[in-house]
Amino acid sequence: MRLANGIGTVYKLSGNRRNSYIVRKTTGWEIDEESGKAKQKYITIGYAPTRAKGLEMLMDYNKNPFDVESSKITFAEIFSKWSAEKFPTISASNVKGYNASYNCCSAIHDRVFKELKLTDLQGVIDNCGKNYPTLRKLKVLLSQMYEYAMKYEYCNKDYSQYVDILKYKNRNPNRTDRSPFSNEEIEALWVQKNNLYAQIVLMLIYSGVRVSELLDLKRENVHIDEHYFNVVESKTENGIRIVPIADKTYPFFRKWYDDGCEYLLHTPEGAHFDYRNYYDSYWTPVMELIGCSHKPHDTRHTCISMLTEKEVSPTMIKKIVGHSGAMSLTERVYTHVNVQELLRAINKI
Structure with a gap:
């Protein structure tokens, strides 16, 4: 079914791909200097595993347009941008603490920030093996990064507020028992x-x-x-x-x-x-x-x-x-x- 003019398009790419449908939208026209003909300018909104999912992405974009490039920014890039603003205003010991918390998140460093879900953040908490005071610092970092990301419209939902650390209040996740040398x-x-x-x-x-x-x-x-x-x-x-x-x-x-x-x-x-x-x-x-x-x-x-x-x-x-x-x-x-x-x-x- 052909979509109405100005809505955008979803079509299947060749080859065997996990996300084989590309979602695009025309943003304007330009004149090709060699042929003199009008040429479409477009942005790629994303890729989807099915046409139905691609159409859903396209409708969401038309309903609430966003900066496509910003939507691809990773967790590591958000941390870099946030820390550039934050670190000059805090002490060296606090900088060290935030960097330590960031290092605990290595599993999601390269993930697109906008695509992270609660299960991803909770997975960091559950698998980092840190004690409760350290987990509190880690949750503070996540909260501040999400506050920054929402402020600059890199995401539209704060999952950090739902992260559960209270279950580790009296124990250390994946804790290795420590004992003195005999x-x-x-x-x-x-x-x-x-x-x-x-x-x-x-x-x-x-x-x-x-x-x-x-x-x-x-x-x-x-x-x-x-x-x-x-x-x-x-x-x-x-x-x-x-x-x-x-x-x-x-x-x-x-x-x-x-x-x-x-x-x-x-x-x-x-x-x-x-x-x-x-x-x-x-x-x-x-x-x-x-x-x-x-x-x-x-x-x-x-x-x-x-x-x-x-x-x-x-x-x-x-x-x-x-x-x-x-x-x-x-x-x-x-x-x-x-x-x-x-x-x-x-x-x-």
């Missing part, structure tokens, strides 16, 4: 103390730092003679802190420090450790060597457990590992802790 496993690491990468595991255990904090630690922030280092970039604002270097692991820190590279820990070529490369090529072989299957975050739990067993005060433990966000009002008032106090605490383990 005394036997720690002893096995000490047996391998001449192994540079077993040393890193011990450095993590006896400092309580996050693995990212140690991998990103620059030599300039290590005060090797004073037995401490500064964490200047962290997952949380409270993670910015002074960390004491325990006497037991001081020789390891000294050795890496004396290499003179930009980053304290580094690849054999002197480059910065990428987490995935470190985990696959260095962490995993050490775990296999001592016969266990721990994740890097278990070192942090191990440090906390060891400090607790030695009756180090909860306030001091939180200062060392950067958990001050969980402090009581009384503990938050107690903010001045000098390096010697930190060293006395860490050297108890």
Whole structure:
């Protein structure tokens, strides 16, 4: 059936295609300079699997015309446009948080934003394996991106408001149980103390730092003679802190420090450790060597457990590992802790 003039057209393309019908609409005419004849100008609204679906797309477009090019913009492109407006107005730590949330959405980075549905957004939440506080930040990002997209007419419905994170309030989706290293496993690491990468595991255990904090630690922030280092970039604002270097692991820190590279820990070529490369090529072989299957975050739990067993005060433990966000009002008032106090605490383990 022929459509009325000005409505547009839907026709089948040749070949075996999933969306074999093209939906087009004439936008005007121009004169072909060679033939002198009038030539149609048109836009492609989209592609459909059936003629019926194509006609539906065409009717929707005629009822509510939209910028065809804008309708093809991806999730990643929306983030880029939104962040260009947002990031200059917020702190560096908030920028880092938004980027971390964006990285959780890798499954939809290349998807057309307008075509995303609630199931796509919920799939990101359900499969990212993050805890509830992180999921809240992720939902905030989605909400702000949809607000931006609707403002500039890149989409006409906000699915982010329907995303469910409350079911994860008391649990972590796809959570891997974390457990401290046993005394036997720690002893096995000490047996391998001449192994540079077993040393890193011990450095993590006896400092309580996050693995990212140690991998990103620059030599300039290590005060090797004073037995401490500064964490200047962290997952949380409270993670910015002074960390004491325990006497037991001081020789390891000294050795890496004396290499003179930009980053304290580094690849054999002197480059910065990428987490995935470190985990696959260095962490995993050490775990296999001592016969266990721990994740890097278990070192942090191990440090906390060891400090607790030695009756180090909860306030001091939180200062060392950067958990001050969980402090009581009384503990938050107690903010001045000098390096010697930190060293006395860490050297108890």
